[in-house]
Amino acid sequence: MRRSLVVGNWKMNGTRASAELLAKGIIAGLGSDVADIAVCVPYVYIPYIADLVKDSPLALGSQNIADQASGAYTGEISASMLKELNCQYALVGHSERRSYYGDTNESVAARFSQAQAQGIIPILCVGETLEQREQDQTFAVIDEQLDAVINLVGIPAFYNAVIAYEPVWAIGTGKTATDEQAQEVHCYIRKYIAAKDQVIADKIQILYGGSAKPDNAKGLFAMPDIDGGLIGGASLDAESFLKIYHSV
Ligand code: PEP
Secondary structure, eight states: OOOOEEEEEOTTOOOHHHHHHHHHHHHHTOOSOOSEEEEEOOGGGHHHHHHHHTTSSEEEEESOOOSSSSSSOTTOOOHHHHHHTTOOEEEESOHHHHHHSOOOHHHHHHHHHHHHHTTOEEEEEEOOOHHHHHTTOHHHHHHHHHHHHHHHHOGGGGGGOEEEEOOGGGTTTSOOOOHHHHHHHHHHHHHHHHTTOHHHHHHOEEEEESSOOHHHHHHHHTSTTOOEEEESGGGGSHHHHHHHHHTO
């Protein structure tokens, strides 16, 4: 039985004060230990949030990670720096990074590898655009996104990784994939991994992301291959995020 995981992606929102308030609100409302839970916070707030979460079940993550270990890469934040601040997770290949900042399948694979080299669990985001879905390319796009990483690090690396299926057309748009649409792709991803390693396929957490909200999370999380969620907008409010967490 896989344990579920709910991850908040705060994106580029908030102030130090609002970020601290949000983290405290989440910790205060966690209640019983129903699933793993983490927040991926803006880089500059990581040290402050790290302090707040240190004796709680709330784990900390970054929203990106450098594709190099160290050196002359102005503006980048390395895996070892994030490790020093107790980051347990790092998002890699979020669609906003792929579409606005030029992340490619190859650079995403390098970020995945850098995270793992420091013992940080990469959350590999994959998913198709609306155009790709309409042209029946969903599975081909996901194959390419997964293959780039598998080719660089090998399938055993997925033993310590998370995959997030995030249809690009559902992120921040209010359009959620139906439970069945999401399950179809999650099942596809699990089978794709199973063809290479059944043990990893049975173990790996595959999260759904894309306008998940308190009122649709329960249905999504009830699907057999959906092991939790990557939550954007609804993670900025402690009450909504906790409702989603408690839907697991
Ligand atoms: C995300 O940013 O990963 C995401 C799923 O955003 P939202 O929940 O706002 O669609």
